[in-house]
Amino acid sequence: MTEPTVQAVNLRKTFGDFVAVDNITFSVEKGEVFGFLGPNGAGKTTTVKMLCGLLMPSSGSAKIAGFDVAAQPDDVKNSIGYMSQKFSLYSDLSVSENIEFFANIYGVDNTMLKARKKDILGLVGLEGREHTMTSSLSAGWKQRLALGCSIIHEPRILFLDEPTAGVDPDSRRMFWDLIYSLAQKGMTMFVTTHYMDEAENCKRLGFIYNGKIIASGTPLEIKRTKMRGTIIEIDTDSPSEALRLIKPVETMKEVSFFGRLIHAVTDTPAGETEQPIKAIHGVLDRNGIKVNRISTIPPSLEDIFISLIEQEDSHEKA
């Protein structure tokens, strides 16, 4: 099947005068792990809610598994699972009662229920806690239960809105292992997150800021296309002195500390950095500063997003 499982076209949502999501267009392929990235208030939750039929788009359209969100909400709901950012299971039901409840709602009848429940409990690692009251679970365990309840019916597409917020590293790993294994089975994963390391793990990314998608593609594509210039990493014994000296060097766009190290961004493309490296080396040597190491490094996503946001903000001001 070549048709994408999630396709949004000019999707827009306004609350009064405020534009929360601004004409975004993107698509997600079947079986891929799509990371939806953006700072607080960027419009991630709003987008997810529109895709799940919780919010009516102000304009634009979206198709989920080939069904139109506005015109065929029932078919859409049969194809998706949703785990909301805010915990929204019944806290006065036990773990097992919550699972049974949602299983029944999704039409899993009682003959299959037991097996399915066991699967789910195993999948999210909640065995032995079946009878715990949900209200007394810790945040991480609540998230696991929420994940479990959202995949009970083996949806074709799973929307996870910040599934790992407030979750310890161990559980985070479990979450991501589960996300991959579900994707492997052909389930499309739509995950919003703040974590850059998680973003690196996604097959493709959409980066949303102020309601607009300002970058999308595989992490590699984004790094290749969105980073203007190259990062040179310098390790010296007296970084503050070095920083002062490097700043005026020709072609330097931005020079900043990166821990004990210095990151200097030049205008020149990645393949042509001998000239600037030589220049930096020269000025430091002349001033008697010992250079332990100097080399170009690949940009991290964080580097890119920070620079993208800065570009966007300066754009806005202009």
Added chain:
Amino acid sequence: MKKHSLLAPIIKKEFIQIIRDPISLAAVIMIPIIQLLLFGYAVSFDIKHIPMGIFDQSQTRESRQLIRAVTASSYFVIKGDAHSRAEVTDSLEKGNIKIGVIIPPDFADAVNAGKTANVQLLIDGTDANVGGVALGYFIAAAQGYSLDITKRILNEQGASGLLKNFPLLSQRLRIWYNQALRTENFIVPGLIATILMILGVLMTSQSVAREYERGTMEQLIVSPVKVYELIIGKLVPYIVIGFIQVTLVTLIAISVFHVPLRGSLLLLTFTTFLFLVSAMGIGFLFSAVTKSQQVAMQMSFVGTMLPSLLLSGFIYPISSMPLALRVFSYVVPAKYFLVILRGIFLKDLGISVLLNQILIMVLISCIVLTLCIIKTKKSLD
């Protein structure tokens, strides 16, 4: 650093939350007004124009005189003449009439012979009030008729000496405080007391229980706010709303329904304040105990709405209730406030006459507030 009170921020926060929920606020303001208008314009407890069916087998001057005596007042309206007993019972069964009168064929003869004339009454007793009142009115009319007959006989027998002083015993009846027995005059004080109690308890209990449910109470408790500041801060905004309600109801009562306000406005304000403190305090207490909006609400319904409606003496006289309820009514704050309100609105009573009620309300407020403090402190542990 000088420690300043944290009261103001709590009150401010509470007001902001109240204003952010215009639906509830509008409801709280509308409820007393709608109630008042309904009581004033739609609902009437006066029993008048009771539909009556008559089967007059006598068809004489005497029987018609009786009918006239009965219908002279506006208490009964005749719904057609019946031609058989069955017709009367049929209408009664169908509910077309509430009272049926059957005058015997020998009515005139008996009256003229000074013998007992039997008039049969059939009364629909389903609504005991209407039935009882209808019976009472009819008997009074019959008494009037008897007096007329006696007078006629005295006249015929030429006993003018007796006639002059007839009847020997007369009553000068005066209704105090509410001469015309207007229902509005009695509804308004009762409405103020019950509405304030019900809404006061509901509003505060919901607002406090919500903080417990959402976990914001925890946040307040870990802050350096003193428990009493917390309680006062929670109560003040609702007391203000309570005053708005009282003011609106009083203004409408006076201007639209012409209810008198004979007593001191100052005393009214002071006692209303006292009452509000006890009502809101009870609301606070309910939610500190239950920590759940739903339970606090149901408790408010059962624990305050009914007692203040039923056991305050608003509509139903406490003196006719069984002993257990009369005893229980002593802890219903609305009972005391009602006496005060009626005293101020209708009777122009001063503080000296109402002192007992005021002291009891002070006592109730103190007990309730103390319990609030104890209960909230306990929930800290």
Added chain:
Amino acid sequence: MSRWKIFSLRVKAIARKEFIQLRRDRRMLFIAFMAPIIQLTLFGYAATLDVKSVPVVVCDMDKSMQSRAVVNDLTASGYFFIQQDVPSIADVRKSIDDNKAMVGIIMPEGLERNINAGRKAHLQILIDGSNAIYATMVRSYLERIITNRALELSNEQMSKKGLSPPAPLSVQPRVWYNPTLKSRDFMVPGVFALVLMIISTVLTAMAIVKEKERGTIEQLIVTPIKPVELIAGKLLPFAMISVIDIVLVTLVAVFWFKIPLHGSFVLLFLLAALFMLTTLGLGLFISTISKTQQQAMMISMLLIMPIILLSGVMSPIENMPVGVQYFTFLIPLRYFIVIVRSIFMKGAGMSILWPDALALAVFGIVFFLLSAGRFQKRIG
């Protein structure tokens, strides 16, 4: 899986969840069953306008046989009791001001002397009119007793003068349906209807709004559940609670208050179920306009109170202005009150009740469907 099977699976799931939540919240369960009983008991005992033991303050300045005869008449009637005997008129006033007595009777000096001499004697009666309804009734009882005394005195005097006094008119009342004219027999069936209405409306509204407030409704909306399934599942438990309440309240009315149930319980039960369609619908409607439990509660109050006042349960509809009377036809509770009272007190059957039952059915179903439709639009 068939459409029907999924439907029943989902409805059962919602209903079961609701039951589990209710069971966990014992206080709620307690309230659902105890509140109606407490309400009925309170109303049954307290909501009485029967003129009974009215406190009277007497100022007898004559202290004669005649004055005592008047007092005797009052106490013998059973309607009044002498709370206080005071020496002066000022004390009478104080007694009434202090709320100790509702009626004051002042017998002036020379009462007996006047009567014996054949001169007119005057009694003075004061009534506290603050409670206009009750005062009206008290007045009529008082007047009746005193007039009787006056007639008796006149007759005595006529006999003394050798005249033959006329026999008084004899009124032979036969009170149907409620021979002792106890207001309880009338109130309790009315409260039966009120309790049912309040409990089912408020519980329903709250149960739905609670899910909104806690955000759990979101997780439900993304599932393929149909609004009608959600409504059915949500209403089922509250309908069942209401049904149990019907039985409980009937038991209390019949066995505790000894209110005779003249008609058929089955008919009462069926029509009550029909009535509940409207109250559950009202609960649904309230849940669509409110976002929080507080709002739901306030809106419930705002709507329920006028409904009660205009339903005829507190005061006869015939007494209302004509325009208002027409308006009451829109209130389903109105029909149900008639039905409950007729079944309890008159033993009425469908042959008499069909117009009210029909009106109830029409309004109930229309209102329920409108609310359900509105609810569906809101969450769909």
